[in-house]
Amino acid sequence: MMRVLLIFTLLIFLWIGKSIANEHRGVFFKSKEVSLENRTGLDLTCKGAINYSNSFSIEFDILFRDLDERYGYVLQLKEKKGGHQFDLIYNIDGRFPDLFIVLDKKETNLQMALTREQIELVNRWHKLKLEFNAVSGEVAMTFEGKTVSDKIDLPASSELEWTFGIVNRYGFEIDEVPPMSVRNIRFSEQNNLKYFWPLDYTGDFTVKDSVDGKKAEIINPAWVVEQHHNWQSVKSFEFAEMPQVAFNRQTETFYFVQRKNGLTRFNLNTRKVSTVNYKAGNPFYEDAQQVFFDKDNRLRSYSKYKSLAPEFNEEKGRWNNTFDTLAYLPKYWHHNSLLHPADGSFTAIGGYGFFTYFNTIRKLNDDTKRWEELNFKGELFEPRYLAALGKSKTDSNSFYLFGGLGNASGKQILGKEFYYDLYQINFEQDSIIKKWELDEIDGESYTPVNSLIVDEENDCFYTLCFSHSNNETALQLLKAKLSEADCKFIGSKIPYIFYDITSFADLYNWVTHNKLLALTMHRLSNGRFRVNIYSLNYPPSEIDLRAKAKKTAYTFDSLLLFYGALLVLAVLLTVLILLKRNREKSAPKTPAVKLQIDTPLVDEKMQGGVYTFGGFQVFDRKGKDITYRFSPTLKELFLLIVLNTLYGNKGISSKKIQEYLWPDKAEHKAKNNRGVNIKKLRSILEDVGDITISFDGNYWRINHGDEVFCDIEFIKKYNESGFDINQPVEFAKVLTILKRGNFLLNTDAEWLDMLKDEISGKVVGRLEDVCSLLDMRKNEHELMEIAEVLFSFDQMNEKALQLKCYILNQQGKHSLALEVYNHYIRLYKKLYNEDFNRSFKALLSGQL
Numbered sequence: 001m002m003r004v005l006l007i008f009t010l011l012i013f014l015w016i017g018k019s020i021a022n023e024h025r026g027v028f029f030k031s032k033e034v035s036l037e038n039r040t041g042l043d044l045t046c047k048g049a050i051n052y053s054n055s056f057s058i059e060f061d062i063l064f065r066d067l068d069e070r071y072g073y074v075l076q077l078k079e080k081k082g083g084h085q086f087d088l089i090y091n092i093d094g095r096f097p098d099l100f101i102v103l104d105k106k107e108t109n110l111q112m113a114l115t116r117e118q119i120e121l122v123n124r125w126h127k128l129k130l131e132f133n134a135v136s137g138e139v140a141m142t143f144e145g146k147t148v149s150d151k152i153d154l155p156a157s158s159e160l161e162w163t164f165g166i167v168n169r170y171g172f173e174i175d176e177v178p179p180m181s182v183r184n185i186r187f188s189e190q191n192n193l194k195y196f197w198p199l200d201y202t203g204d205f206t207v208k209d210s211v212d213g214k215k216a217e218i219i220n221p222a223w224v225v226e227q228h229h230n231w232q233s234v235k236s237f238e239f240a241e242m243p244q245v246a247f248n249r250q251t252e253t254f255y256f257v258q259r260k261n262g263l264t265r266f267n268l269n270t271r272k273v274s275t276v277n278y279k280a281g282n283p284f285y286e287d288a289q290q291v292f293f294d295k296d297n298r299l300r301s302y303s304k305y306k307s308l309a310p311e312f313n314e315e316k317g318r319w320n321n322t323f324d325t326l327a328y329l330p331k332y333w334h335h336n337s338l339l340h341p342a343d344g345s346f347t348a349i350g351g352y353g354f355f356t357y358f359n360t361i362r363k364l365n366d367d368t369k370r371w372e373e374l375n376f377k378g379e380l381f382e383p384r385y386l387a388a389l390g391k392s393k394t395d396s397n398s399f400y401l402f403g404g405l406g407n408a409s410g411k412q413i414l415g416k417e418f419y420y421d422l423y424q425i426n427f428e429q430d431s432i433i434k435k436w437e438l439d440e441i442d443g444e445s446y447t448p449v450n451s452l453i454v455d456e457e458n459d460c461f462y463t464l465c466f467s468h469s470n471n472e473t474a475l476q477l478l479k480a481k482l483s484e485a486d487c488k489f490i491g492s493k494i495p496y497i498f499y500d501i502t503s504f505a506d507l508y509n510w511v512t513h514n515k516l517l518a519l520t521m522h523r524l525s526n527g528r529f530r531v532n533i534y535s536l537n538y539p540p541s542e543i544d545l546r547a548k549a550k551k552t553a554y555t556f557d558s559l560l561l562f563y564g565a566l567l568v569l570a571v572l573l574t575v576l577i578l579l580k581r582n583r584e585k586s587a588p589k590t591p592a593v594k595l596q597i598d599t600p601l602v603d604e605k606m607q608g609g610v611y612t613f614g615g616f617q618v619f620d621r622k623g624k625d626i627t628y629r630f631s632p633t634l635k636e637l638f639l640l641i642v643l644n645t646l647y648g649n650k651g652i653s654s655k656k657i658q659e660y661l662w663p664d665k666a667e668h669k670a671k672n673n674r675g676v677n678i679k680k681l682r683s684i685l686e687d688v689g690d691i692t693i694s695f696d697g698n699y700w701r702i703n704h705g706d707e708v709f710c711d712i713e714f715i716k717k718y719n720e721s722g723f724d725i726n727q728p729v730e731f732a733k734v735l736t737i738l739k740r741g742n743f744l745l746n747t748d749a750e751w752l753d754m755l756k757d758e759i760s761g762k763v764v765g766r767l768e769d770v771c772s773l774l775d776m777r778k779n780e781h782e783l784m785e786i787a788e789v790l791f792s793f794d795q796m797n798e799k800a801l802q803l804k805c806y807i808l809n810q811q812g813k814h815s816l817a818l819e820v821y822n823h824y825i826r827l828y829k830k831l832y833n834e835d836f837n838r839s840f841k842a843l844l845s846g847q848l
Contacts, residue, residue, distance in 0.1 A: 024541045025200045026061070026183030026224035027207075029165045032069055032176075034220075039177050041167035041219035044185070044197065048214075049080060049159035052132075052189050058162075059129040059186040061697055063224075064090070065179035066122040066269070066513060072178035078170050081158035085171075088130070088141075090178040092119055099143060101130075109150040110141045118144070123514035123537055125183075125697070162187075167219060181224045184697050193650075198696060201225045201543070228541035230492045231518060231534040235266060235273075239529045244283070244291040245519065246299060247508050254519075255299060256531065259285040259326065263312070266533075268510055268517075281319030283310065288330035289450075289504060292337060295344030302346060302364060304331045304371070309346060309364055332358060333501055336389035336450060341397045341427045347374075349401065349425075350384050355413065357383035357406035361425075378432040381423050383410035388463040388507075390452035397428035400435075400461060400482070403448045405468075418445045418468075420487075422480070436485035441478075444469065448478065449505040453516065455539070457668075458675055459483050462540065464507050464518055466496050473498055475505060475518060477540055490542045494534055497522040502529075514538050608689030609709040610642065614740030616747055620687040621707075629684050636749060637661060637677050641693060642702045643755060646716055651699030660751055711737045715763070723766040731770075738763060738789045760793050768799050780807050796828060802843050809844055817844075 029040040044050075058077075064070065070092040077086040087102040097111035098119070118126070129142040134156050140149040161170040165177040187195040195209040197216055201223045207216050243256035243264070256264040262277040283301035284290060291301050299312040303325045310321030332351025335358075340347045346364045350357075359381055361374045387404030401423045407414055421437035445468045452463035459482050464475040475494040480487035496505060499522065508517040518534040611617040616635060617627050630638065640660060644652035654674060662670040678693060678700075685691045690705030704710065718734055743759045744752060767786050774783055784807050790800035801824050808817035818840060825836040 024225040024228045024543070025198050026063070026181045027164075027199050027218060028181045028222040028224050028227055029177050029179070030220060030222050031065075031072065031179040032067055033179070036166075036175055038220050039166045040222055041174075041177070042164040042182070042216060043167045043169065043219070044162045044164070044195075044214075044216045045160065045170075046215065046217040049161050050187060050195070051157070051159055052134075053157040054135050055131070055133045055190050056160075056194075057129060057131045057186075057188045057191075059127070059184075059188070060182055061125045061184045062128050063125050063181040064092075064122055065181075067179045070178055072176035072180075073165065073174050074178060074180065075162070075164045076167070076170075076172050076174065078161040078172075079154060079158050080161065081155040082153070084152075084154065086130075090180070099141075101139075101141060103152060108139075108152070110139065110148055112141065112143055112146065112148055114143075121512055121514070127697075165219075181227075183224065199224075224537075225541050225543055227537040228491075228539065229536075229543065231494050231536050234268070234517070234533040234535050235271075236533070237264065237266075237531040238524075239264075239531065242287055242502065242523070242529050243521070243531065244285070244289050244301075245504065245506070245521070245531075246291040246293055248293055248297065248299075249509075249511075250297055252510060252512060254533070255291070257283050257291045257299075257301070259283065259324075269512060276314065276317050278319060279317040281310065281321050282324060283312070283319055284308075284321070284323070284325045286325050286328050286330045287501065288333055290330070292339075292346060294346065295339055300346070303328065308369060309366070329353065332385075334385040334450070334504075336387055336401065338389065338391065338399060349389060350381075350387055350404065350406075352385035352406070352412075355411070357385060357410045357412065359383040359406075359410070374430070376425070376430050376432045379423075379434045380432055381421070381434075382406055382408050382417075382419065384419060386447040387419075388448035388450060388452040390454045390461055390463070392454055392456060394456050395426075397426055399425045399427070400452065400454055401425060402452055402461070402463060402480070403446070403465075405447050418447065420446070422482070435482065438485050438487070441465075441487065442489070446478075449475070449507050449518075451507045453507060453509055454482070456482065457672055458539075459679065462507070462516070464494070464505065465489070466498060466505070468498070471498055475520065477516075477536070479540065479542070488542070491536060491540050494518055494520065494532075496520050499523060509538075510535065516540065608691065608707060610688070610691075610711070611737075611740065612639075612712045612744050613715070613737050613742070615745045618684075618688060621689040626684065626687065633661065634677055634681055634684075635747075637674075638681055639744070639747070639749075639752075641700050642710070643712070644699075645702045646713055647755065651696075651701035653699055657700070660749075711740075712743070712759075715759075719762055719766055723770050735785055735789065738767075738793075739785070742793055764790060764794050764797065771799065771803060776806070776810075780810070783807060796824075796831065798838075805840070806844055 027040065027042055030038060058075075062074065070090065072090060074088040074090050076088075078084070079086075085104055088099070089102060090099055092098055092114075096113050098114040099112045101108050101110035126144050127142075131138075131140045131142070132154060133139070134154040137151050137153050138149055139152045140147055163169070163172060164182055166174045168174060183199045185197040185199065186193060193211060195214055196211050197207055197209050199207055203223075205218050205221055207218065208214070209216070237256065239256065239258060240261055241258050243258050246255045246257065247253075248255060252268045254266045254268070256266075258264075259282060262275055265274045265276070266272075284303040284306065286303060290303060291299065294300050294309075294311075299314070300309045301312075301319070301321070302309045305325060305328050306323060308321065308323070310319050312319050331353040332348060333353055335351030336349040338347050338349075339345070340363055345366055348362050350359055352358070361376065363372050363374055364370075365372055381401060384404030384406030388402045390400050392398035392400065403421065404419050405416055406419070407417050420439070420441050422435040424433045424435055426432075446465040447468065448463040448465045452461045454461045460479055461482060463478055465478045466473045466475045473496050475496045476489045477491045478487055479490050497503065502523040504519075504521040506519050508519065510517050513535070514537065515535045516538050518536070519531065521529060521531045524530055607619065607623045608621040609619045611619075616630075616639070617625060618630065620626050637657065640652055640657060644650075644656075654671070657674055658665070658667070658670040662673055665673065682693055685693065689708045691708045692703050694701050694703055715734060715737060718730055723731060723734060743756055767790055771783060771786060776783065783803055787800040787803040787807075790797045790803075794800070801821070805817040805821050808814075808820065821840045821843065828836045
């Protein structure tokens with residue numbers, strides 16, 4: 001009973017302390033963008049030092065941001081017995097090294113130069129590992145597979161004080177922290193994981209290690225997930241006239257083209273703003289977005305009314321055009337555009353003008369200087385404008401068109417319709433395929449911005465949408481599937497003022513910084529135009545931070561009450577247990593144990609379940625069998641994750657999944673298959689209950705709450721206690737599970753064979769041990785049940801034969817006992833081609 005109480009208490013604490021794993025975990029360290037007293041630190045030993053013996057390692061994921069000055073202390077480690085202090089420093093200033101360790105304020109050989117790509121492509125996670133061997137005296141640092149080492153004497157055992165960033169304790173005097181983020185911090189002793197801080201979002205000043213519950217303190221906390229949820233302002237501009245916007249993807253520079261006031265450039269990476277006054281010529285100008293970079297990365301302008309596409313010479317500040325289109329109204333407001341995959345010609349899609357919606361696809365032929373209308377087979381989309389267009393990452397000929405405003409006739413006087421549909425346009429096959437359509441999104445009238453970002457690896461795309469209910473509206477990121485009609489709004493909102501022809505918004509990909517960019521433009525009351533640029537770390541987070549914060553606050557406010565009640569319950573149960581033990585000491589002892597065979601496996605609050613004994617079955621939270629939803633691949637993937645979580649306690653890597661399920665596939669195809677099937681699994685598991693699939697950067701794991709029952713997990717935990725019959729309720733549950741049949745009956749996979757044998761062997765061994773503890777006369781029913789289970793796991797189990805024959809004989813069922821014996825010896829002869837060496841009489845008279 002005491003053990004049950006302890007387990008119950010532990011589960012309660014784990015449930016309260018459990019954090020929701022997500023791919024955007026990590027602490028965001030505020031650096032020189034804030035004042036010294038507001039910079040971030042992480043103290044992992046605020047609740048006591050960490051002991052080590054012989055060897056230990058530290059491993060974590062680290063991400064670097066781009067600031068004007070990238071220097072600071074990544075971590076500090078103080079070894080108490082020998083007094084050594086290790087400082088890991090990051091310094092990007094063009095001199096060697098970029099990443100290095102200082103020991104007791106002296107240089108070491110632990111120095112590493114980063115690649116140019118690692119320096120320039122920021123906001124990407126890297127793996128860093130430090131290994132300390134006190135026996136050999138070797139210390140090694142590994143960053144993204146590259147290792148450097150040095151000989152350093154360390155005590156065979158000692159205590160460690162350990163911090164990241166700015167933590168002025170333990171004698172550390174730190175005032176510089178690099179612009180970085182850290183997650184998945186592991187401390188292992190002699191290759192055994194001792195502590196693991198995932199650094200999931202809590203909105204609090206503390207985080208817990210998931211292995212031992214060791215608390216760490218965050219100073220000036222900020223979170224990685226916030227950078228993937230909240231749009232950050234990058235830059236604002238004001239212009240005297242409405243600028244035309246072009247984005248140079250090669251240099252990651254915005255160009256704002258005005259008719260009279262020249263051109264303004266803003267480079268995202270250098271943050272520099274420069275202006276160029278026109279020395280000759282002018283762009284076409286019709287109060288619409290009609291500038292672009294061509295296949296040779298030249299800035300061009302175009303007009304429907306002129307068969308020209310003049311270009312701008314940046315060095316000379318000249319447009320090779322003198323014709324002014326200011327007097328012309330645009331024929332295609334808010335259209336979409338691209339460079340034709342075959343020849344790089346400028347191509348425009350849809351648009352609105354002169355009270356008409358269009359669905360034409362037009363190409364400007366650079367050779368003939370004429371616009372050509374292209375013809376496509378398939379299902380042409382309805383006339384529209386204010387749609388979003390994005391290019392496939394896996395097929396350069398394929399583009400996706402989403403949403404818009406228009407109607408089937410194209411005539412504005414016949415009304416307007418908001419479209420929520422997705423088309424795939426293939427310029428190699430000249431075909432259009434309608435992928436899916438929705439009637440509405442959240443009951444509002446939405447249109448997207450000009451562009452969308454395609455992520456085929458995760459079967460989705462992103463675009464910004466805004467409601468047409470008011471002029472003062474807001475943009476919010478929409479995440480939608482490519483394969484089916486499924487979408488949702490995520491992330492924070494961006495203020496946006498929409499007045500149709502005097503407004504513009506778009507979405508861009510800032511590749512080197514792994515961010516999304518949002519641009520908004522609107523006319524001010526004084527006639528000038530405001531442009532705002534915002535950024536968001538990619539991929540965007542789907543977590544609702546406000547809901548998460550409320551949940552955290554509620555839990556915190558109720559902890560004292562909860563723990564108080566738990567303490568009272570624990571005291572009462574302890575008193576009852578002591579009284580019961582005193583009564584048991586004075587009562588005569590008997591080896592008889594009364595078990596409630598066929599005990600229900602789940603109570604009313606625990607309906608969702610995963611069953612592996614007697615065959616694979618899954619039930620949802622309403623108790624409905626949903627096994628049919630698992631295809632053979634989904635079933636095997638699910639079992640791989642579940643069983644590797646339980647046996648090994650760490651989960652399974654993506655590489656291993658590929659080896660088992662898609663060994664003949666190329667890595668990118670296997671990755672795509674894995675992503676698609678993981679999403680399907682997650683969708684199914686939502687109906688089961690609180691059971692999720694998580695990924696810590698290395699391993700896939702299954703996590704579930706108390707209301708979801710897993711029979712193999714229950715058996716594994718109970719098996720570790722030796723099938724203790726002094727816990728009759730739990731042991732009865734064990735028998736109820738095992739009576740269903742052998743482990744994963746009718747599920748065949750080569751990787752399962754060894755585990756099946758191991759589990760069956762342990763079950764048989766434990767049940768045979770239990771038989772010796774039960775009274776043959778008083779526990780006949782229980783022993784007969786155990787014998788049947790033994791036979792189901794091992795049809796030639798001699799202990800089961802002896803039990804069954806003995807009990808039947810004692811009950812006067814002599815012929816039935818003999819029949820059981822004869823059936824056994826015939827099967828024995830068939831399987832082993834030899835006679836069973838014990839007679840029926842010897843079997844009954846032998847020791848049980």
